[in-house]
Amino acid sequence: MSKILLINPDPIPRVLPPLGISYIAEVLQKNSHKVEILDIGFEKKINLENVDFIGITATTLIYLDAKSIIKKIKKINPEIPIIIGGTHASILPDFVLKDSDADAVVVGEGEFIFLEIANKNIKAEGIIYAPIVNNLDDIPFLTYSYLDIKKYFNYEGTDRIRWSLPQPSIAMVGTRGCPYSCTFCASKSLFGKIVRFRSVENIMEEIDFLIKKHKIKSIYFYDDTLTLRKKWMDELCNELKKRDLKWICGTRVDAVDKKMLIKMKNSGCKYISYGVESGSNRMLKDVIKKGVTIEKAEEIIKLTDKIGIGIIANYMFGIPGETEEDLKLTLKAVKRIPADAAEFSIFIPLPGTELATNLDWTQYSSKENPYHVKSKIHTEEFSEKIAYYHSKSIKSFYFSPKFLMRQTKMIFRPKQLFFAFKSL
């Protein structure tokens, strides 16, 4: 039996437990290994007593946090092997192996490779390629017995949507992979274009366990596009309806129709998060390669609204090739499209995405990691325009009478209000 410490280096506490390392913990524990999850957002103290090896995960945005934790551990005890995995390491394994003090990098889905390492069949060194998990039902469902789940349930956070859902909530995925090729997204580099589905039966086993053990009342489905397969979705909705849960998911406007939306609503779907991205069809078609028009996005979002499902709309500003005309069109879309919440992000080139591949990285300079340097895609003058339209879109959204009227169905707490307006 090995003792394994799995670390989530994200310094910001989150309202939901980290999914990726929880899956690894579950596989290890089911196979008689001792596992603990350390979530740095909640607990900074690292206990290395009797630890045989450490796994640490990182997306691009928290890679530097992971790197400094690895350094700190190596100073305390250089003998304990450290394996880094997650999106950043999977896409840039050579860079991460050289750049960090980790002993090994796991590329891909880590569940069964970590088990091989714990069973001492594979050494924790160099780059280790994990085979894709073809049947997602082979991965045991999440029981969260290796972490203190109450701290997530009790953490208030800043998410307004969460407080309009019955609590406690839990995160879940029913699928892995996305067949689309949006140029800003790294999904296909990570999970491939072939979508794998858990069986509905397997998902329900997990949900029933979590209802019984942790009294969960709502679910965040973190799938890239939950509604891809109609028959599967139909089955999922039938089963969710029986459990009387509220749930939220993300999908594409061309992956739902009226019949499906009604079914989703009747089975407890409270919100759908849609990636609108841009109000400009030129950007959507030629640059983002989203495969949908702004008219289609508007039509489906209005239909979703009419059916009574809440909307979270996601917009992006500063995409390479964007002009002031495109930014104006996005601002207009923000004003037109109904939503209960919105995410307004400034484009960051992420490794593994088509837009990042096409960038000239020689423009970037950083001693640490080029992916953390602010994008130099646009001129200073145009960057100011991006900032202007970004801020104007946020203000137009939050101060519109339409938005304020919609808030009656959401629970506002003073802290949530503060964070909602802080970004203005």
Ligand code: SF4
């Ligand atoms: S943005 Fe969404 S739809 Fe597009 S590739 Fe990524 S996961 Fe798929």
